[in-house]
Amino acid sequence: MEHGADEAASLELENFLPYRLNRLAEAVSRDFQTIYRTRHGLTRPEWRLLASLGQHGTMTATEVGRDSAMHKTKVSRAVSALEERRWLKRETDPEDRRVERLALTPVGAKAYAELVPLARRFEADLLRTLAPAERKALSVGLAAIERRFVGG
């Protein structure tokens, strides 16, 4: 057995689930990135923060982290960045002065409103290239591992 192509002892990377998920996520994100990066110079954490606040209204940093699956340091830095842009304002919660209540400013909300249709179109364009049965399969399959890994 000269090289590693031995069936039993080798692993087919291209069929290995962690690898497939990563490669796919990276490819899709890299593509989607152009929407929020070229238009506004947003980073991914900043986009996610914007998306969280746009969707849910006022939130705390911890809530944003849970909602958008980001480490608290990422959230913290994204908050500083969007605050710098005047896209969001923070207010210390008078009930609990450890907490900050985060909300988009009108300018931030405007940017969000501008990005949402582009995001929707991106996803729609992507899904349109799949057959209906494939879309369904994707939805079912992703939901299944999400139950195992993300949700509960």
Added chain:
Amino acid sequence: MEHGADEAASLELENFLPYRLNRLAEAVSRDFQTIYRTRHGLTRPEWRLLASLGQHGTMTATEVGRDSAMHKTKVSRAVSALEERRWLKRETDPEDRRVERLALTPVGAKAYAELVPLARRFEADLLRTLAPAERKALSVGLAAIERRFVGG
């Protein structure tokens, strides 16, 4: 409409495909990481390089990059790291002296052979928690977007 929960104007992040893929890929990878990180202190690029060479035998850095979806600087640094460990050796191709032919040493091959069953078991354990129909759906769904994004 006070906050962003407005159906038409907001985006449900948790159902947004790029977000779902990223969150899932990160969660799965974070879990899988422990296998190659705690046992050998490998980074992800190093693991991928090992996996590529273990599967295909001798390759060039460019081929590894294509096979494992890594930027050439990642490959370059991973090669240096595994060479440092004596897990791989490089040889300048005499036919084209720009190219290096990379191959695992016996020590590297041994580490690979040791990791493969663990990787297989990880994937099997993950898939075992899914119903057969869900596994099928996942396979079909991922393959479908891969065709659009990764492959052709």
Added chain:
DNA sequence: AGTCGACGGTTACGGATGCAACGAAATCGG
């Protein structure tokens, strides 16, 4: 009230990452 542990959020720091620029070698074009 005073102490202690838990919690929200920030920051210093070491390490990883991608871009761009680079050197060396091959290939192409005249």
Added chain:
DNA sequence: CCGATTTCGTTGCATCCGTAACCGTCGACT
């Protein structure tokens, strides 16, 4: 056969990231 262009791989640099340590605040328990 020589200069221009392309390719392989490396490296400098600026940025991003997570870990751990930290500060201020809250709540519980004494």
